[in-house]
Amino acid sequence: MIHLHQVNKRFTNGRGVSNLTLEVRRGEVLGYLGPNGAGKSTTLRILMGFLQPDAGRATINGLDCWKDAPRIHAITGYLPGEISFPEEQTGLEFLELVAGMRHLRSTARRDELIHRFEFNPRIPIRKMSKGMKQKLAIVAAFMHKPEVLILDEPTSGLDPLMQQRFLELLEEEQQRGATILMSSHQFPEVERICSRVGILKDGRLVALEDVTALRKAQRRVFTVGLSDPREVIRLEHEGFRILHTRGNEIDVEVRGDYNTFVRTLAHCDVASLSTRELDLEEVFLHVYTDTRTEVRS
Amino acid sequence: MSTALFRTSMKMHMKTLLSFALGTAAYLWLFIWAYPFVAQSSALNQLLQDLPQGLLQMIGYQAGVSQMNDYLAGEFYTLIYIVILSIYVVTTATRLIAHPVDRGWMSCLLSTPVSRVRVALTQAAVLVSGIFLIAALTTVAGILGVHWLAPDAPFHVWQFVEMNAVAALLFLAVGGYGFALSCLCPDERAAAGTSAALTVVFFATKTVSALNDHVSWLKYLSLFTAFNPQGIAHGEASLAMVCPVLAIISVLLFAFGVLAFQRRQMAL
Incomplete structure (x- = not known):
C-alpha cells in the first residue's frame, strides 16, 4: 500500500x-x-x-x-x-x-x-x-x-x-x-x-x-543491589553482561531472557532491584552499534 | 477553487477588510468635508501658484483645487490611499500563504484532496476580492460623501470611478507581487519584508522622479507610475493602455505565485 x-x-x-x-x-x-x-x-x-x-x-x-x-x-x-x-x-x-x-x-x-x-x-x-x-x-x-x-x-x-x-x-x-x-x-x-x-x-x-x-532483542538494564558482591559470579556464569559495578550495586543487561535472570537472582541475596526507562537508542543499542544488522524488507 | 476554503478565508479576513474599508471611507469623508473651505480659500490657490512647478508635481497640485476630482486626486489618491491600500495588500498577501506555511497549519489545508494549485488560487481569490471590495466601497463612499457633504462642488462621477478602477488595478498588481513573494519566501517575515520594501522602493522612485527632469526617467522603474490620479482627473491618462497592462502584469504575477507554491518544498 x-x-x-x-x-x-x-x-x-x-x-x-x-x-x-x-x-x-x-x-x-x-x-x-x-x-x-x-x-x-x-x-x-x-x-x-x-x-x-x-x-x-x-x-x-x-x-x-x-x-x-x-x-x-x-x-x-x-x-x-x-x-x-x-x-x-x-x-x-x-x-x-x-x-x-x-x-x-x-x-x-x-x-x-x-x-x-x-x-x-x-x-x-x-x-x-x-x-x-x-x-x-x-x-x-x-x-x-x-x-x-x-x-x-x-x-x-x-x-x-x-x-x-x-x-x-x-x-x-x-x-x-x-x-x-x-x-x-x-x-x-x-x-x-x-x-x-x-x-x-x-x-x-x-x-x-x-x-x-x-x-526478544530488546535490552533492559537492571540495577541489582547484592548483599554479597561475590554473587556477581552467578550472573556472569549465566551469561549476563555486567555493565557497571558500584560497590554492592551492579548494572546488569538483560535481553528477553527474563526467566533465567529471575531464577539466577532467586539464588542470590538481593538487597534492592530496580530498572529505569531507557531511551530508544539504549533499548536498541545493538541496532545502533552493530553495523552488521541485516535489513530485511 | 475550494468553496469551503474561500468562505472560511473570507470570514477570517473580513474584519481586517472592513476596518481598512471603514478607515479609508472615514479619511475620504474628512477630505470631502474640508473641500468647501479649501476651495473658498483663495489664499491657498494663490500660494499654490507661487510654488515651483516641480514641487507642485511632487505634491500633486499642478492644477490648483478648482474641482473636487482634482482636489481628491491630489490630496487623497496620491498619498494616503496608496499608503493605506499598500499596507492592506502586503499584510493580507502575507497572511494568506506565507503565514499558514510558516505556522505550519498549511498542512491542514494540504492534507485534504484540494490540490496546492487550488488552495493557492482560492487564497489569491480572497486577496483579489478584498482589493475589489475595498475599491468598490471607497468609490461608493466617495460618491455618497460628495453628495452629502459638498453637494455644490464640481464633481465628475465617471472620472472618479475611473480613478478608483485604475487604483484597484494597480493594487491588483501590488497584490500580485505580494502574493508571489508570499508563495516564494522561506518564511512569513521575509515575505512581508520583501514585499513591503519593494512597495516603498516603487513609491519612492515615483515621488523622486517628479522632482526634476534629470531624474524623471526613474518613473519608468516604478509600478506606481501607472496610476496617475491627476491625469485621470484631467482626462489625460491613457487608460486604454494602462488598464490592460496592469491586468496582464497582475495575472502573470499571480500565476507565477501559484506555480511557485505548487513546486515548493514544505516542512509541514
Missing part, C-alpha cells in the same frame, strides 16, 4: 533520509522508530507530498506521492508532528472547514470521535491546551474514515488515559482494514499495536523487524 523505493532527500543542514526502501502492506500497522532528527518526519512529509524526494520513488496505493498528492489525500489521514491551526477559529469551525474541503457531509464519525476524546470543540483554538489541540488534530485526521493513516508521534501531548483511548482507536482502525504508518520514539506504544517496526538512524533504515523479534 505504501512504498518507498531508494528515496533520497537531503537538506542543507545535512539531515534528511538516504536510500530509504520501505513497504507497508495493505492492512498492516508499521511502527517507525528513531531518535529526534533521524528523518522520521521527513519520510512522512515525502509520503504526504509536502517534500519532493531528490531521488527514488514514493507511492501510496500505486499513486505518486508528489504528483498525485490530492488523490492520495482523498483516502489518507495525516496527523502532523507539530500541530498548528488557524488560531482565530473555534475547533468546530476548523473541523467544518476540513470537512468542506473533503466534501464530507456526514458528521456522525466526527461527533463520535469528539465524544470519545471528551473535548469541547466550541472553544477558540488559541485557548486550547496542547492536549486539546492534539485531540482536534486526531478528529480531523480520522473523521473521513481513511484507508491510509500517516501519524507523526500521534500520542505526544495526550495524557495516559487518552493515550490508551487513542491506541484503542488505532486497533479498531486496523480491524477496519486501514494501513497505518506511525512514527514514535517510544517502543512500548509501538509494541502494542504494530506488527513490524522500522528503525531509522541518521536518515538510514537500520532495521526492519517483526515486533516479536525486537521484543
Whole structure:
C-alpha cells in the first residue's frame, strides 16, 4: 500500500533520509522508530507530498506521492508532528472547514470521535491546551474514515488515559482494514499495536523487524543491589553482561531472557532491584552499534 | 477553487477588510468635508501658484483645487490611499500563504484532496476580492460623501470611478507581487519584508522622479507610475493602455505565485 523505493532527500543542514526502501502492506500497522532528527518526519512529509524526494520513488496505493498528492489525500489521514491551526477559529469551525474541503457531509464519525476524546470543540483554538489541540488534530485526521493513516508521534501531548483511548482507536482502525504508518520514539506504544517496526538512524533504515523479534532483542538494564558482591559470579556464569559495578550495586543487561535472570537472582541475596526507562537508542543499542544488522524488507 | 476554503478565508479576513474599508471611507469623508473651505480659500490657490512647478508635481497640485476630482486626486489618491491600500495588500498577501506555511497549519489545508494549485488560487481569490471590495466601497463612499457633504462642488462621477478602477488595478498588481513573494519566501517575515520594501522602493522612485527632469526617467522603474490620479482627473491618462497592462502584469504575477507554491518544498 505504501512504498518507498531508494528515496533520497537531503537538506542543507545535512539531515534528511538516504536510500530509504520501505513497504507497508495493505492492512498492516508499521511502527517507525528513531531518535529526534533521524528523518522520521521527513519520510512522512515525502509520503504526504509536502517534500519532493531528490531521488527514488514514493507511492501510496500505486499513486505518486508528489504528483498525485490530492488523490492520495482523498483516502489518507495525516496527523502532523507539530500541530498548528488557524488560531482565530473555534475547533468546530476548523473541523467544518476540513470537512468542506473533503466534501464530507456526514458528521456522525466526527461527533463520535469528539465524544470519545471528551473535548469541547466550541472553544477558540488559541485557548486550547496542547492536549486539546492534539485531540482536534486526531478528529480531523480520522473523521473521513481513511484507508491510509500517516501519524507523526500521534500520542505526544495526550495524557495516559487518552493515550490508551487513542491506541484503542488505532486497533479498531486496523480491524477496519486501514494501513497505518506511525512514527514514535517510544517502543512500548509501538509494541502494542504494530506488527513490524522500522528503525531509522541518521536518515538510514537500520532495521526492519517483526515486533516479536525486537521484543526478544530488546535490552533492559537492571540495577541489582547484592548483599554479597561475590554473587556477581552467578550472573556472569549465566551469561549476563555486567555493565557497571558500584560497590554492592551492579548494572546488569538483560535481553528477553527474563526467566533465567529471575531464577539466577532467586539464588542470590538481593538487597534492592530496580530498572529505569531507557531511551530508544539504549533499548536498541545493538541496532545502533552493530553495523552488521541485516535489513530485511 | 475550494468553496469551503474561500468562505472560511473570507470570514477570517473580513474584519481586517472592513476596518481598512471603514478607515479609508472615514479619511475620504474628512477630505470631502474640508473641500468647501479649501476651495473658498483663495489664499491657498494663490500660494499654490507661487510654488515651483516641480514641487507642485511632487505634491500633486499642478492644477490648483478648482474641482473636487482634482482636489481628491491630489490630496487623497496620491498619498494616503496608496499608503493605506499598500499596507492592506502586503499584510493580507502575507497572511494568506506565507503565514499558514510558516505556522505550519498549511498542512491542514494540504492534507485534504484540494490540490496546492487550488488552495493557492482560492487564497489569491480572497486577496483579489478584498482589493475589489475595498475599491468598490471607497468609490461608493466617495460618491455618497460628495453628495452629502459638498453637494455644490464640481464633481465628475465617471472620472472618479475611473480613478478608483485604475487604483484597484494597480493594487491588483501590488497584490500580485505580494502574493508571489508570499508563495516564494522561506518564511512569513521575509515575505512581508520583501514585499513591503519593494512597495516603498516603487513609491519612492515615483515621488523622486517628479522632482526634476534629470531624474524623471526613474518613473519608468516604478509600478506606481501607472496610476496617475491627476491625469485621470484631467482626462489625460491613457487608460486604454494602462488598464490592460496592469491586468496582464497582475495575472502573470499571480500565476507565477501559484506555480511557485505548487513546486515548493514544505516542512509541514
